[in-house]
Amino acid sequence: MLEVTRRRTLQALGLGGAASVAGCASNAPTADGSAATTTVQDTSTPAATDVDRIAADPTDIPDPIDRDEPTEHDITLRSEEVTAEIEDGVTFTYMTYGGQVPGPFIRVRLGDTVNLTFENPESNSLPHNVDFHACAGPGGGAEATTTAPGETAELRFQATYPGAYIYHCAVPNLDMHISAGMFGIILVEPEEGLPEVDHEAYLGQHELYTDKAAGTDGHHEFDMESMRNEEPSYVLMNGEKYAWTPGVHGPAVTAGTDETVRVFFVDGGPNLASSFHPIGSVWEKLYPDGSLSTEPQTHIQTREVPPGSTTIATMNSPVPGDFxxxxxxxxxxARKGCMAVVRAEGEERPEIFDADPE
Known part of the structure; x- marks a missing residue:
């Protein structure tokens, strides 16, 4: 019976045809394909929140892989529609994997097999799925995982090429779902693993298109017209304005001046490319588009990361400070909230940097 329901959901959503890519109607579809209705509510004050923090912890990353043989991973991804703060006094209803933005960092090795369980709880209002750019199969698994609220789907795939890849929702109105937070990274390490570093951090950029200007108190609704015109209210790292900075949740990561930080970065988009840059430093080694089968670039000041892609970059600083x-x-x-901070701690080295030479 569940499979019959899922087939009907797929048919109603038009998956397998052009609608799965271009079916961005003005209203999000319900499970039966009809237009969703929006309840009129007072949005002049913030809404009650479901989570204390939508921003994913940048250091919540599985450990580097240290084994010689492939294995299997039983992974559960749960789609969750939750209301949270973009900034103080401003709320928004996000669509997420696991109640965070970006979704959980998934780490496997070349040749590993992923046994995925995808859950769409009854408490959700919309269909969801997941498209893995690391999955060699139709839709990256999107059709196989498309579920209406209350349904669960399973997918099995082998990681057949190394690199850091985005995963994201790909139902009709996919741009809305991604903008609202449904994207993350799956890392497929090469057989020899990655070079050793002291710290790792996980950051994800995306745009939010809302019916109010950034900073306007109250509850912000998603605005399709702004998205159509590619005019976001916010551009964010990890789902909140300046989430991982000292004035909000603290630095994304703190490292010694003699230590190296590896940053995994994903641009969910859905529309804007990121000019990815560390102020006061450079990317010592950078893997364009998350490719781990090519040689890294070195000493890169700014790297364009297209929407739907990633990069892996390392940095360090010989002097202390917030970068x-x-x-x-x-x-x-300056206007839309796109920044995180890496803090370096250690002894001052005025021969390298002296802010007050007099």
């Missing part, structure tokens, strides 16, 4: 990680399209930093 801002930004999109160098700087109005997105």
């Amino acid at each position: 801002k990680i930004v999109d160098h399209s700087l109005s997105r930093v």
Whole structure:
């Protein structure tokens, strides 16, 4: 009976045809394919929140892989529609994997097999699925995992090429679902593993298109017209304005001045490329588009990361201080909230940097 329901859901959503890519109607579809209705509510005050923090912890990353043989991973991804703060006094109803933005960091090795369970709880209002760019199969698994609220699907795939890859929701109105938070990274390590570093951090950029200007108190609703015109209210790292900075949740990571930080970065988009840059430093080694089968670039100041792609980059600093990680399209930093901070701690080295030489 469940499989029959899922087939009907797929048919209603038009998956397998053009609608799965271009079916962005003005209203999100319900499980039976009809347009969803929106309850009129007072949005002049913030809504009650479901989670204390939507921003994923940048250090919540599985350990580097240290084994010689492939294995199997039993992974559960749960789609969750939750209301949270974008910034103080401003709420929004996000669509997420696991109640966080970006979704959980998944780490496997080349040749490993992923046994995925995808859950769409009854408490949700919309169909969801997951498209893995690391999955060699139709839709990256999107059709196989498409579920209406209250349904669960399973997918099995082998990781056949190394690299860091985005995963994201791919139902009709996929741009809305991704913008609202449904994206993350799956890392497929090569057989020899990755070079050793001291710290790792996980950051994800995306745009939010809302019916109010950034900073306007109250509950913000998703605005399709703004998304159609690619005019976001916010451009964010990890789902909140300046989430991982000292004034909000603290630095994304704190490292010694003699230590190296590896950053895994994903641009969920759905529309804007990121000019990925560490202010006051450079990317010592950078793997464009998350490719781990090519040689890294070195000493890169700014790297464009397209929507739907990733990069892996390392940085360090010989002097202490807070180093801002930004999109160098700087109005997105100053006006729309796109910044995180890596903190370096250690002894001052005035021969390298002296802020007060007099």
